[in-house]
Amino acid sequence: MIPAPFAYVRPTTIDEALQAVADGGEDVKIMAGGQSLIPVMRLRLAAPETVVDLGRVTELRGVRDDGDAIVIGAMTTHHDVLVDPLVAQHAPLIAEATETVADRQVRARGTFGGALAHADPAGDLPAVALALDAEFVVAGPGGARRTVPAADFFVDYLTTALGEGELLVEVRIPKLAGQWGMHYEKFTRVAQAWPIVAVAAVVRRENGAIAEARIGLTNMGPTPLRASAAEAALAGAAATPDGIAAAARSAAEGTSPSSDLNAQADYRQHLAQVLTRRAVTAAAGL
Amino acid sequence: MTMVEEPATTAPAREVGQSRKRKEDARLITGKTTWTDNMVLPGMLHLAVVRSPVAHAKIANVDVSAAQQAPGVIAVFTGRDFAEEQGSIPCAWPVTPDMVNPGHPSIAVEEVNHVGEAVAVIAARSKAAAMDAVELVDVDYDQLPVVLDMEAAVAEEADLCHDHVESNESFAFVFDAGEAGTGVDTEQVFADAEVVVSRRFVQQRLIPAFMEPRAVVVQPQGDNYTMWSSTQVPHILRLMLAMVTGTPEHKLRVIAPDVGGGFGGKLQVTPEEVISLLVAKRLGKPVKWAETRSESLMSAHHGRDQIQYIDIAADREGNVKGLRCRILSDMGAYLRLVSPGIPILGAFMYVGIYKFPAYRFECRGVFTNKTPTDAYRGAGRPEATFAIERIMDELAVELDMDPLELRRKNWIGAEEFPFTTAAGLEYDSGDYEGATQQALQLLGYDELREEQRRRRESNDPVQLGIGFSTFTEMCGLAPSRVLGSLSYGAGGWEHASIRMLPTGKVEVVTGSSAHGQGHETAWSQLVADELGVPFEDVEVLHGDTSISPRGLDTYGSRSLVVGGAAVVNAAAKVVAKARKVAAHLLEASEDDLEFANGSFAVRGTPGATKSIQEIALATFAAHDFPEGVEPSIDADATFDPVNFSFPHGTHVCAMEVDTETGRVEIRKYACVDDVGTIVNPLIVEGQVHGGLAQGIAQALYEEAVYDADGNLTTGTFVDYLVPSAADLPHFETGHTVHPAPGNPIGAKGIGEAGCIASTPAVVNAALDAVRHLGVSDIRMPLTPERVWRAIHQGGDGGDRATAGTNAYGGAQTETTAGVATDASALGGDR
Structure with a gap:
């Protein structure tokens, strides 16, 4: 299908991008890899007046070591995340989840930052970012930067803490010290689909016990959630x-999943428990 | 003359039976062909269809003024503009004399009856301009009650889908073996039966989801019109367009260029084809319409959608005594080309391979405010096969018998063919025991049964089940007299002609219009063997009513069985004609000539030979021709078999069920099909794989879901789940070969077998895995949620929520075109 008419801007630097967003007014939409935006525009579910395409802003791409964290540029493609040695070393959970995102073609174009800023509750990466206590570096009008913790970034359905005129620049993933294990457990009906429910588990073991667990839930409400009770x-x-198993029984506490073709709410809550048990078991190396 | 190439001197190996790679694939796979949507004609206008966002309403007003003034728009037409000339989309299969057909305007005039129905059409200079103008057409709808549930639709005082007809019932068709003289009194059998098992099965609504969305181009030239359409049925389309629009048949040419799949979904005369012709006529300009994927899912016809009430009677020893089937079949809002005939095609297959003494079939066609249903791969036979293969398992449970033992006790023995069933069909050939034994070996049956026992004993969270489907089907939709006795509007013959070119190359014209099956390859193999010419020297022409003037097209696994047979018969006529010429040139008697490997030789006279290529050239020159013989060795043939063909097979599925999540996963799938003589094993294997994928998809994945307002919520491939190779297991396939006696090839048809056979095997396997947990039925598709609910809450898994997934912003139709009321999937105003 053909999208409604729109103006198109393709900046090459962050400053140009911020200016283009500011110039675009209220009905501007930032396009990263376009793998979510273009389909909804083609279906005419979205009809922005202006699209700002970040595809040529090279300074937004790549992964770097920043001492106590690795920093993933917002425009780094899923493919580039998947093959990155820093990600593999410090945040293998991201690679594991990214590998399940859609298909090869989508991973070649779709971006890490785009997936997070889109904030689809069925997306794989928001819950992962939440479980890893990621920090979101945001540039605002004039170039001012601020950092938003993952816990505050996801505000509502398809809504983030990004304000008008702001741009997600990079995401900091703190390096973890100690014996950590990670696992992403995703439940779908067919390969390449969004998860019905998924669980991202990050677990630190100490002396045969679990010292600490961080659990991110995908598609258990309008935003990704931490399974705090579990x-x-x-x-x-x-x-x-x-x-x-005993702890995983509380995985669905405080969640408010939707009911759709794939699952009604009570079944999603049941799945959250089963998948949390499986994710934590795998992350704990059992 | 020196134009002829050196004739092939070595005898080609026999082509039939070889896994030739398909000669059409290079251009199809690389896109080096012209699909309908690639057509560009000078001055061509682009059409976009304005579709109803509501399921049932009177059209109060259509305001097209804003759209007419939009940039690039040439014209906007509504139903009123075409009311006098659009006629009704034809229904060629009045299954009963008093069948009610409410009429089907191509563009709604007074009333809309399903979401997606056309209400106006835009003609513009570009596709983008046409699509932009769609949003500017303002239609006032006075909404009417929506009829969606078949059981409610046929209840007392139901709301009406069409208020100008008396009820929501289109027809009530009955076949009774007792009355037909093919069986004993069914009611008496049930009254006397020791055991009766009754079940209600739901055949969910499916969407054919062909790969190439539909497209139409119409070019007017004087009072002639050429239509290119992505259709399975160019010949039927031409005839029907002439009848519907009054355009003289000889002024219409229909071309189906390369067509990207159909699965029955393009066995249709569509509103969009009629609209495109009418707009081209009105404007005198070439026009093109090409649909989007979501438009296709919403408005191209759907398939299946039946509720089946099945009763089986047997004695305690497991001898079946009678079968009684009552079917509600959803027609959707209108009758299309063969909508009523689909369940009736199944009517004769419910008895399957079993020797039922008594059989009764009743089917009511029901109108609902949904997209019309029509042919979809298998068309009536998957529904029948599912019902019989599922109820046999239920009977086995009731009798505490092994499901295979029960089948074996009742199926037709290999020595009993030809066998006339209680449904009155004469099955041609086969060996059900042989196919079953081979399938069990392919599966590794005994080991998997042992593993199943271990998993049960250890109470493994992942349980294993094994399910069977020992099926047969009727193929080769043909016998014209039989189709006539079923009130079908056309015959079932097929036509072919063979043209011998001066260089010895061969043109084969077939009336069977290919759309992905590999006709060009298989027909070349047939002709190579019959004429003794190289495979590469044969060109197959099809899909254009000017090039291939006579034909009944491709559906119902008929192409090879009927169309291929016509090709073989035409080739035999070519050889017979060439024989006269050869005898003349070799100065021998026809009786002394032998034809082998493409050459006529005089018996007992070594070296005295004439190749078919030499004869073709001699015929072209016609310098030295026998007296009184016309200078042509070209030939036509029309084949009309006396009976259907009956492929059969045994499909066995091993299924793992995760009882914690309800997720099912096929562990292993083995099938042994008997499709008679195999012309090209590679093509047959492809048909089996594709058929299995679609049959498994019905069991596990696909379902067209409407919400309470009649919005199709599975409006994109995000929610209408078509499985990919990644979701399917490796298939273990095998064959037995019992040639069909009813055609010269011996082929039985393979286009639909996998799709017909696999669905019940998969469901039976899942049930076998969890039956010990108290589960006796799970509704299709077996979503993890349904399986989990059936295990942990009882019942058949229940209704699904109707809302589409919220992924990427909620892609369901409702938000683009539909209404949002408290009753709809998402509730309230969204």
């Missing part, structure tokens, strides 16, 4: 099947 139950729990 995290609390896991802290200090025995790293055994029974211990993990």
Whole structure:
């Protein structure tokens, strides 16, 4: 299908991009890889007046080591994330989840920052960012920068803390110290689909017990969520099947999933428990 | 003359039976061909269709003024503009004398009856201009009650889908073996039966989802019109367009260029084809219409959608005594080309391969405010096969018998062919035991049964089940007299002609219009063997009513069985004609000539030979021709078999069920099909794989879902789940070969077998995995949620929520075109 008419701007620097966004007024839309935006424009679910295409802003691409964190440029493609050695070393959870995003073609164009800024509750990466306590570096009008913790970034359905005229520049993933294991457990009906529910688990083991667990839930509400009750139950729990299973029973506490063709809310809550148990078990190396 | 190439001197190996790679694939796969949507004609206008966002309403007003003034727009037409000339989309299969047909305008005039129905059409200089103008057409709808549920639609005091007809029932068709003389009294059998098992099965609504969306181009030239359409049926389309629009048949030419799939979905005369012709006529300009994928899912006809009430009677020893089927079949809002005939095609297959003494079939066609249904791969036979293969498993459970033992006890023995069933069909050939034994071996049956036992004993969260489908189907939609006895509006013959070119190359014209099946390859193999010419020297022409003037096109696994047979018969006529010429040139008696490997030789006279290529050249020159013989060895043939062909096979599925999540995964799938003589094993394997994918998709993935307002919420491929190779297992395939006696090739048809056979095998396997947990049925598709609910909450898994997934902003139709009321999927104003 053909989208409604729109103006198109293709800046080459962050400053130009911010200016283009400012010039675009209220009905401006920032395009990263376009893998979510273009389909909704073609379906005419979205009809922005201006599209600012970040495809040529090279300074937004790439992964770098920043001491206590790795920093992923917002325009780094899923493919580039997947093959990056820093990601593999410090945040293999990101690579594991990214590998399940759609298909090869989408991963070649879709971007890490675009997926996060889109804030689709069924997207794989928001819950992962949440579980890794990522920090979002945002540039505003005039170039001012601010940093938003993941817990504050996802505000509502398809809505983030990004304000008018702001641009997601990069995402800082803190390096973890100690014995950490990670796993992304995704539940779909067909390959290449968005998850019905998915669980991102990051677990630190100490002396045969689970010292700390961070659990991000995908598609269990309008935003990605942390399974706080399960995290609390896991802290200090025995790293055994029974211990993990008992804690995972509280994984759906505080969630408000939607009902759709794939799953009604009660089934999603059941899945969250099963998948949390499986994700934590795998992350704990059991 | 020296134009002829050196004739092939070595005898080509026999082509039939070889896995020739398809000669059409290079251009199809690389896109080096012209699909309808690639056509560009000088001055061509682009059409966009304005579609109803509501399922049932009176059209109060259509205001097209803003659209007419939009940039690039040439004209806007509504139903009123074409009311006098658009006629009704034809229904060629009145299955009962009193069948109610409410009429089907191509553009709605007074009333819309389903979401997606055309209400206006824009003609503009560009596709973008046409699409932009769609949003400017302002239609006032006075909404009417929406009829969606078939059981409610046929209840007392139901709301009406069409208020000018008396009820929502289109027809009530009955076949009773007792009355037909092919069986005993069904009611008596049930009254006397020791065991009766009754079930209600739901055949969900499916969408054919062909790869190439539909497209039409119409070019007016004087009072002639050429239509290119992405259709399976150019010949039927030409005839029907002439009848519907009054355009004289000889002034219409229809071309189906390369067509990207159909699965029955392009066995249709569509509103858009009629609209395109009418607009081209009105404006005197070439026009093109090409649909989007979401338009296709919403408005191209759907398939299946039946509720089946099945009763089976047997004695305690497991001998089946009778079968009684009552079917509600959803027609959707209108009757299209063969909508009513689809369930009736199944009517004769419910008895499957079993020797039922008694059989009764009743089917009511029901109108609802949904997209019309019509042919979809298998067309009636998958529904029948599902019902019989599922109820046999239920009977086995009731009798505490092994499901295979029950089948074996009741199926037709290899020595009993030809066998006339209680449904009155004469099955041609086969060996059900042989196919079954081979399938069990391919599966590794005994080991998997052992593993199933272990998993049950250890209470493994992942349980294993094995399901069977020992199926047969009727193929080669042909016997014209049989189709006539079923009130079908056309015959079932097929036509072919063979033209011998002066250089010895061969043109084969077939009336069977290919859309992905590989006709060009298979027909070349047939002709290479019959005429003894190289495979590469044969060109197959099809899909253009001017080039291929007679034909009944491609559907119902008929192409090879009927169309291929016509080709073989035409080739035999070519050889017979060439024989006269050869005898003349070799100065021998016709009786002394032998034809082999493309050459006539005089018996007992070594070296005295004439190749078919030499004869073709001699015929072209006609310098030295037998007295009184016309200088042509070209030939035509029209084939009309006396019976259907009956492929059969045994499909076995091993299924893992994760009882914690409800997720099912096919562990192994084995099938042994008997499709008679195999012309090209590679093509047959491809047809089996594709058919299995679609049959498994019905069992596990696909379902067209409407919300309470009649919005199609599976409006994109995000929600209408078509599985990919990544979702399907490796298939273990095998064959037995019992040639069909009813055609010269011995082929039975393979286009639909995989799709017909696989669905019940998959569902039976899933049930076998969890039956010990108290599950006796799960509704299709077997979504993880349904399986989980059936295991943990009982029942058949229940209704799904109707809202489309919210992924990428909620892509369902409702938000683009539909209404949002409290009753709709997302509730309220969104």
